[in-house]
């Protein structure tokens with residue numbers, strides 16, 4: 104649906120140039136979102152897929168394990184959109200924190216993303232509301248170390264920014280002037296809490312997340328990290344709104360795969376008020392991504408069963424190898440020292456058990472060194488890595 108006015112242009116100055124900055128109308132859209140039959144059906148399919156993902160998250164033998172892996176996979180993918188070159192193994196190696204060498208900025212950014220998401224989840228579990236203060240706290244973590252640390256971590260911006268183009272005058276889009284950021288974010292907060300006073304803000308959580316994400320990107324409240332925070336906002340909103348017990352749905356891969364279209368749809372909401380095209384794209388992404396996540400979970404369960412059986416059948420002392428395998432399921436990239444710690448077995452026993460897994464072709468040594476060796480559960484990591492290849 105096209106809506107004539109979806110905001111106002113305010114003249115502002117950026118980089119010494121006069122620009123037209125866009126101030127969006129507060130949510131919900133006016134006239135209300137057109138939930139025709141096809142869109143309603145899409146919403147139902149996406150909701151169903153999300154429900155399946157939620158139950159898989161709960162029914163898995165070890166839901167924490169799945170969450171651990173998924174959060175890191177998401178951190179890598181979401182940070183890749185911003186252009187970092189880190190892989191999942193880089194992140195896991197970095198987290199081992201016993202390898203020499205200074206970490207490079209990319210992996211620090213990915214690691215910040217994990218910390219930011221975990222902080223958000225922990226605060227929500229404490230009962231803290233999903234509010235602007237929490238968004239700023241999460242932003243502070245996201246930008247705590249590495250390249251973002253000079254981009255006002257945890258603060259709304261105080262300068263005029265722009266998106267696309269080489270200078271403000273030829274930008275694709277100029278967001279709100281700085282003084283308007285705070286009030287606009289407060290209005291978004293009211294929308295998220297369903298307290299705008301407008302009966303149309305009482306929307307299903309999936310629609311709410313769809314609308315809030317765009318509004319957040321349009322406001323662009325921070326100097327940097329708006330994309331990553333806006334993607335985190337979706338995960339947190341779905342959790343907070345009761346759609347997902349664990350934060351297991353991430354649209355980063357979908358946005359990455361359809362990046363040009365994703366940006367075009369963001370533009371169209373602003374320029375023609377076409378919220379519906381965006382909502383359709385979003386709901387399709389939710390359905391596809393949730394289905395993909397369920398399949399990934401099923402493939403991991405099958406892999407673990409197969410490898411357990413192969414290890415069991417490997418003869419004497421299989422029990423020790425099984426304990427190491429279990430440790431690798433918790434951390435698919437692991438040092439012997441860490442595994443000793445996790446399994447409670449001695450260093451020689453752990454080493455022997457690990458070499459058995461290497462012989463079975465389940466595990467591979469990564470460093471080629473004699474000391475401080477690191478082992479990787481390849482098939483597990485490969486499943487998680489899918490879609491995460493460089494852009």
Ligand SMILES: Nc1ncnc2c1ncn2[C@@H]1O[C@H](COP(=O)(O)OP(=O)(O)OP(=O)(O)O)[C@@H](O)[C@H]1O
Pocket residue numbers: 181182183184185186266275276320321325326327328329330331332333366367369370
């Ligand atoms: N034309 C556009 N209109 C509105 N929002 C846009 C447009 N193009 C990009 N964006 C949003 O801006 C985000 C990028 O902003 P920013 O650089 O602050 O965030 P980031 O987290 O550092 O980057 P990225 O999202 O690339 O990882 C994009 O992810 C997208 O959500």
Ligand SMILES: [Mg+2]
Pocket residue numbers: 185327328329
């Ligand atoms: Mg950026």
